[in-house]
Amino acid sequence: MTEHQWRAPAGVRALGRTCSAETLWRGEDVRSFAQGVFNLEEPAPTSPTFEARAKIWRDQANGLISIAEAQRRSAAIGAPPTRAKGSPARSSAPARPRHSRPAPNASRQYAGTMATTAARDDRLTPNAKAMLQVIRARCGKGRETSTCKATLGSIMSRSARTIRRYLVDLVRWGYLEVETRRTARGLHTGLVIRITEKTLPFFAETKGLARWLAETEPFKPFAASKPVGHRVTFLTPKNESQKDSLLQGKEWLSRTVMWRPPAPQ
Numbered sequence: 001m002t003e004h005q006w007r008a009p010a011g012v013r014a015l016g017r018t019c020s021a022e023t024l025w026r027g028e029d030v031r032s033f034a035q036g037v038f039n040l041e042e043p044a045p046t047s048p049t050f051e052a053r054a055k056i057w058r059d060q061a062n063g064l065i066s067i068a069e070a071q072r073r074s075a076a077i078g079a080p081p082t083r084a085k086g087s088p089a090r091s092s093a094p095a096r097p098r099h100s101r102p103a104p105n106a107s108r109q110y111a112g113t114m115a116t117t118a119a120r121d122d123r124l125t126p127n128a129k130a131m132l133q134v135i136r137a138r139c140g141k142g143r144e145t146s147t148c149k150a151t152l153g154s155i156m157s158r159s160a161r162t163i164r165r166y167l168v169d170l171v172r173w174g175y176l177e178v179e180t181r182r183t184a185r186g187l188h189t190g191l192v193i194r195i196t197e198k199t200l201p202f203f204a205e206t207k208g209l210a211r212w213l214a215e216t217e218p219f220k221p222f223a224a225s226k227p228v229g230h231r232v233t234f235l236t237p238k239n240e241s242q243k244d245s246l247l248q249g250k251e252w253l254s255r256t257v258m259w260r261p262p263a264p265q
Contacts, residue, residue: 052077101157111137113201118175128166131156132175135193143200146181148190167193175199 053074060070114136118129134155138145149160149167156163170176177194202208 049078109137112140113204114195114199115201117198118170121173123173124169125166127156127158127162128169131163131166132170132199135176136195136199139195144192144194146190146192167191 056065056070056073056077059065060067065073111133114133118124118132121129124132131152134152135145138147149163152158152163153160158166167176167178171178174196175198177196179192179194180188181190181192183189197205197208202212
């Protein structure tokens with residue numbers, strides 16, 4: 001059985017023979033070819049995308065670039081921009097103004113005593129200083145807390161990558177000590193964060209407290225800060241009172257009636 005094949009009209013075949021494959025990508029030849037096939041009265045407008053791709057394939061026909069490079073460049077035209085490897089991801093939504101952000105949730109958490117060294121450290125960012133205060137509050141009366149970057153990111157309304165950058169800065173300048181928390185099988189379950197003596201107040205360290213006492217007046221733990229009255233009993237080495245009214249004055253002895261045994265008969 002003879003196979004039926006589609007054939008273009010004679011006029012189109014004749015027009016197609018006049019346009020070679022090498023000159024087909026020129027703008028004038030494409031427009032004239034479209035006018036001859038579709039009988040267009042006005043020339044079809046060409047888009048910038050079409051012109052850019054036509055230029056790429058003309059360079060390929062002239063031997064300037066390979067077919068693979070031409071295909072890659074042609075596919076890249078009109079495609080959405082891709083993020084470079086290693087660059088942080090950016091959301092398409094604009095940043096929300098600071099004054100319109102929601103207020104933090106109510107909490108009874110408070111930070112204990114801590115030094116102001118980190119607050120005066122210009123090498124730290126303001127958010128890193130704020131996170132150090134939150135970590136100090138999580139430690140409570142101790143010096144360490146177990147948490148993870150996702151939890152701190154939820155508290156500070158920051159990403160885990162930003163929290164990592166804050167921790168790196170705080171560890172670098174000696175305010176924190178971070179250790180990976182592991183299970184018995186070696187699985188990583190979070191972080192163990194310890195605050196250093198640089199974050200704690202000066203009296204939390206024995207050496208710092210001794211240095212402060214040495215710089216001040218001689219330490220007198222039992223000295224009174226103001227003059228006391230005659231009713232206050234002072235401490236003595238023998239733990240005895242020298243102002244006992246029962247042992248002072250002869251007038252008391254004369255007024256006292258002492259018991260005497262009866263005379264023998």
